[in-house]
Amino acid sequence: MSVRLGTVVISGAGVVAPLGHTPAEVFDALLAGRSAVAPITRFPTDAFPCKIGAAVTGFKAAQWVSNRKNLKLMSEAVQYGVAAxxxxxxxxxxxxxGINPERIGLFCGAGTAVGRT
Structure with a gap:
């Protein structure tokens, strides 16, 4: 079976990240040398040796997920993905x-960093 490789076009970008919620915000922050690393305030850090992190702030999932039941079932990471x-x-x-959904592909990357160095 042969696979026909066609042209791939990247026509849109979306991001939800600690440095910003749009590609332009993240790009500008990177160019300016800004960091999103700050003291962790979302949970107690007493049991952890590291007290800093880079959290997404100012994100309103309800802007991107209209079905409230679905919103309650989604993890925070999935909410970020849907918004992006x-x-x-x-x-x-x-x-x-009116684009045929079968003609559209998506590449999505997400991750968390857990561990020790």
């Missing part, structure tokens, strides 16, 4: 475009 995908969709100008 919707932002990429809008950034690509595809909202209301």
């Amino acid at each position: 995908v919707k932002r990429a969709w809008i950034d690509a100008g595809l909202e209301g475009a």
